Amino acid sequence: MQVKRFFAADMRQAMKLVRDELGADASIIGTRRVAGGVELTAALDYQVPAAPVRQPNPELEVELRKTQSRIASAQAELATRVHSDAGKDRQLFANESIIAPELPASVVRHERPAPVAAAPAMPAVTDQHALDAMRFELHGLRELIEVQLGSMAWGQLQNRRPQQANLWRRLQRMGLSAELSRTLLERVANVAEPRQAWRMLLAHLAHAIRTPQEEPLEEGGVIALVGPAGMGKTTTLAKLAARYVLKYGAQNIALVSMDSYRIGAQEQLKTLGRILNVSVTQEDPGQSLTQALAPLARKRLVLIDTAGLPGNDPALQMQLESLAGRGVKARNYLVLAATSQSQVLKAAYHSYKRCGLSGCILTKLDEATSLGEVLGLAIGQHLPVAYLADGPRIPDDLHVPRSHQLVSRAVSLQAPEEPSEDAMADLFAGLYQSPTRRAG
Incomplete structure (x- = not known):
C-alpha cells in the first residue's frame, strides 16, 4: 500500500x-x-479495516433480560393500581416496592426534582474549535x-453524446457560464448535425441578448450612468454628449456631476462642457438631486455622471436613493467594462441594482479577450445592452448594439485552445452544487 x-x-x-x-x-x-x-x-490499494466483531456476553444478556422483565411487570402492576384506585396516586408512587419489588430501594427511587436554579451548570457540550x-x-x-x-x-x-461535449467546449472557449451554456444546449439537444446545432445555438444566444427598441438618446429625459470606478462612466458620458450635440445641437442638453469624491472629476466634466458648449451643473453636498435638476427641466436631455463607489461605502446608498427618488425619474444604466472578471461584474450588478437599472452599457470592448462573462451577466439579469464602447475616440467609438453582431464578436474572441479535462470536470462539478441541477 x-x-x-x-x-x-x-x-x-x-x-x-x-x-x-x-x-x-x-x-x-x-x-x-x-x-x-x-x-x-x-x-x-487501501483496504478499509473491517469493523470489529462484537463478542456476546452471556451474563450481561441474562441480567438485561431480567431487568426488562422486572420493568414490564412493574409497569403492568402500576397500570392495574391506577385503574383500581385513581385517588391513591401519591401513595402508589411513594411505595417503592410496587414499582420495583425485587430491586433495592436505593436503586429505584422517586424523588422530587430539584429546582432548576439549584441544578449545577452543565459543561459546554460543544467547543468552537471542534x-x-x-x-x-x-x-x-x-x-x-x-x-x-x-x-x-x-x-x-x-x-x-460526443457532439454535446464538443459544443460544451466551444461555449467555454467563449467564456460563457455553465448555467447559460446548459440552457443553450438544452435547446439544440435534438439537432443531430453538428454545424446546424452550432448555428442554432448561436441564434438562441443572439435572441437572448436584449437591446432597446429605441436609442436612449432619442427618448431624451434624465439618463444616469452608474457603476464602480474604472468602468469608463465619464468617458462614455462624453461620447453620449458629443453624439447628441452633433445630431441635435447643444441647446437642449445639460450635464450634471454627482462625483465629488474623485480628484479632477468635476474639472474633467467642466472641460467637456466648454468644448461642447454645454452647461454643467455640480450637485452640492447639502443639495438634493431634485433641486439640482429643477433649473434643467426644459432641457430635452440631461446626462448625470455619478461617483464610482465600492459596494460597502455608505455614500453609495445615499447616491442610489437619490437616483431612485420619485422626483428624479432617471433611467439608470450600469456601465460594465468587458475586461472585468465575472465576480467583479456580478458584484457591480448587486451593488447598483438598488437604484433600478434600465439597462447596461458595455465598454472597453477593444481591450477585451472574451465577451462571454459580460454577455452572460446581461442575459442572466435581463439587462438590455444600450450602447457599446470600443475605443477612446469621442464620439466615434460609441455604437448602438446589434445582438447578432455581439455574438459574432464573441465568437471571434474565443480562446484558441480547448479547455482542459480538469477544467471541464470542475465546470460540471459546479453544476452539481444543487441537486436540481443537471448537466448534459
Missing part, C-alpha cells in the same frame, strides 16, 4: 495532485486544514463529492 500526503491551496487542487500522482483509484483517508491551505492524505473543524471536514467532503460527480458526468457525456 502506498500512502502520500498532498498540500494545496484548496481541495480541488489537492484532488488534482492526487489524480496526477496516484491515479483515479486512490482513496482519500484523511483531510485537515493547515497554514496556507489543506493537507490531504491519500492511499493506493465545530470549526467539523465544518471544514464537511466542506471538504462536499468538495470531494462535487469533484467526483463532475468528473463522472463529464466522462459520461463524452462517451454517450
Whole structure:
C-alpha cells in the first residue's frame, strides 16, 4: 500500500495532485486544514479495516433480560393500581416496592426534582474549535463529492453524446457560464448535425441578448450612468454628449456631476462642457438631486455622471436613493467594462441594482479577450445592452448594439485552445452544487 500526503491551496487542487500522482483509484483517508491551505492524505490499494466483531456476553444478556422483565411487570402492576384506585396516586408512587419489588430501594427511587436554579451548570457540550473543524471536514467532503460527480458526468457525456461535449467546449472557449451554456444546449439537444446545432445555438444566444427598441438618446429625459470606478462612466458620458450635440445641437442638453469624491472629476466634466458648449451643473453636498435638476427641466436631455463607489461605502446608498427618488425619474444604466472578471461584474450588478437599472452599457470592448462573462451577466439579469464602447475616440467609438453582431464578436474572441479535462470536470462539478441541477 502506498500512502502520500498532498498540500494545496484548496481541495480541488489537492484532488488534482492526487489524480496526477496516484491515479483515479486512490482513496482519500484523511483531510485537515493547515497554514496556507489543506493537507490531504491519500492511499493506493487501501483496504478499509473491517469493523470489529462484537463478542456476546452471556451474563450481561441474562441480567438485561431480567431487568426488562422486572420493568414490564412493574409497569403492568402500576397500570392495574391506577385503574383500581385513581385517588391513591401519591401513595402508589411513594411505595417503592410496587414499582420495583425485587430491586433495592436505593436503586429505584422517586424523588422530587430539584429546582432548576439549584441544578449545577452543565459543561459546554460543544467547543468552537471542534465545530470549526467539523465544518471544514464537511466542506471538504462536499468538495470531494462535487469533484467526483463532475468528473463522472463529464466522462459520461463524452462517451454517450460526443457532439454535446464538443459544443460544451466551444461555449467555454467563449467564456460563457455553465448555467447559460446548459440552457443553450438544452435547446439544440435534438439537432443531430453538428454545424446546424452550432448555428442554432448561436441564434438562441443572439435572441437572448436584449437591446432597446429605441436609442436612449432619442427618448431624451434624465439618463444616469452608474457603476464602480474604472468602468469608463465619464468617458462614455462624453461620447453620449458629443453624439447628441452633433445630431441635435447643444441647446437642449445639460450635464450634471454627482462625483465629488474623485480628484479632477468635476474639472474633467467642466472641460467637456466648454468644448461642447454645454452647461454643467455640480450637485452640492447639502443639495438634493431634485433641486439640482429643477433649473434643467426644459432641457430635452440631461446626462448625470455619478461617483464610482465600492459596494460597502455608505455614500453609495445615499447616491442610489437619490437616483431612485420619485422626483428624479432617471433611467439608470450600469456601465460594465468587458475586461472585468465575472465576480467583479456580478458584484457591480448587486451593488447598483438598488437604484433600478434600465439597462447596461458595455465598454472597453477593444481591450477585451472574451465577451462571454459580460454577455452572460446581461442575459442572466435581463439587462438590455444600450450602447457599446470600443475605443477612446469621442464620439466615434460609441455604437448602438446589434445582438447578432455581439455574438459574432464573441465568437471571434474565443480562446484558441480547448479547455482542459480538469477544467471541464470542475465546470460540471459546479453544476452539481444543487441537486436540481443537471448537466448534459
